[in-house]
Amino acid sequence: MPKKQHNGSPAEVEAAFYDAMSRADVDALMALWADDEEIVCIQPNGLRLLGHRAIRESYEMLLEHGGVHIQPTQLHEMHNLMSAVHTVVEGTTVLRGDQGHLVATNVYLKTPKGWRIVAHHVSVAPGPTPSDTHSQVLH
Amino acid sequence: MPKKQHNGSPAEVEAAFYDAMSRADVDALMALWADDEEIVCIQPNGLRLLGHRAIRESYEMLLEHGGVHIQPTQLHEMHNLMSAVHTVVEGTTVLRGDQGHLVATNVYLKTPKGWRIVAHHVSVAPGPTPSDTHSQVLH
Numbered sequence: 292m293p294k295k296q297h298n299g300s301p302a303e304v305e306a307a308f309y310d311a312m313s314r315a316d317v318d319a320l321m322a323l324w325a326d327d328e329e330i331v332c333i334q335p336n337g338l339r340l341l342g343h344r345a346i347r348e349s350y351e352m353l354l355e356h357g358g359v360h361i362q363p364t365q366l367h368e369m370h371n372l373m374s375a376v377h378t379v380v381e382g383t384t385v386l387r388g389d390q391g392h393l394v395a396t397n398v399y400l401k402t403p404k405g406w407r408i409v410a411h412h413v414s415v416a417p418g419p420t421p422s423d424t425h426s427q428v429l430h
Numbered sequence: 431m432p433k434k435q436h437n438g439s440p441a442e443v444e445a446a447f448y449d450a451m452s453r454a455d456v457d458a459l460m461a462l463w464a465d466d467e468e469i470v471c472i473q474p475n476g477l478r479l480l481g482h483r484a485i486r487e488s489y490e491m492l493l494e495h496g497g498v499h500i501q502p503t504q505l506h507e508m509h510n511l512m513s514a515v516h517t518v519v520e521g522t523t524v525l526r527g528d529q530g531h532l533v534a535t536n537v538y539l540k541t542p543k544g545w546r547i548v549a550h551h552v553s554v555a556p557g558p559t560p561s562d563t564h565s566q567v568l569h
Contacts, residue, residue, distance in 0.1 A: 329506070331517050331535075337533055338555065341506060367478075369539070369548050371513065371540075373511065373512045376470075376548060376549050378470050378472065394478055396470075396549060396551040398515050398535075398549075400508070401510075410517070412551045414474075414552075414553045416475070416478075
């Protein structure tokens with residue numbers, strides 16, 4: 292049975308993505324990506340993974356011992372009729388205190404099956420998670 | 431007089447972007463971004479900059495003492511009629527030897543004025559610049 296989020300908006304796909312990660316559900320996670328071998332994931336360690344197989348295996352390794360809880364906050368978005376670009380600050384218990392925080396860009400394209408992830412780029416940023424978006428803007 | 435690259439493809443906009451950076455031409459650089467306050471730039475230090483003013487000021491600081499030479503390689507792209515997502519490995523003399531290399535995601539949307547940058551996310555990756563794309567893919 293198709294999952295509810297498969298016909299959802301980019302925001303719903305994003306919520307389902309972080310939910311699947313928290314449940315270590317790699318099948319649900321991968322179903323949110325476009326059915327396209329050109330999908331790309333840039334990990335916090337800078338490794339660029341291309342295609343379903345490489346991305347799936349990286350999540351299988353990451354989630355081998357259980358879910359990873361990530362709370363996306365401070366969503367900033369741009370979109371047109373066929374694409375959406377989200378940037379979020381990723382609150383996570385994986386990094387603690389002075390280890391920094393994560394910042395992600397998530398790109399969605401509208402496919403024949405609905406909105407799907409085509410790119411996920413995560414960086415490590417120094418310092419604790421900023422309290423709000425404005426603290427990250429120079430002016 | 432409108433610049434040639436303003437009606438170019440995403441690849442031409444990308445080439446113009448790195449060219450402007452090498453010439454420290456902030457006006458040319460900023461003209462390649464969408465005329466939209468929602469544009470976003472995530473710097474290698476993890477800072478997320480939103481809007482023209484913050485992004486322009488960061489480039490003014492970066493390029494204050496001259497151009498920064500970046501050679502984008504290993505282009506990987508996805509696109510539909512109205513958007514294009516490029517990831518590239520950024521070869522640069524800013525980082526040396528074991529300081530790592532840079533990986534960028536550049537997102538372009540088709541605007542009434544042509545293809546424009548809407549998001550630029552750069553990460554530092556450890557190790558020297560990989561010699562080709564395949565070295566970055568697990569399989």
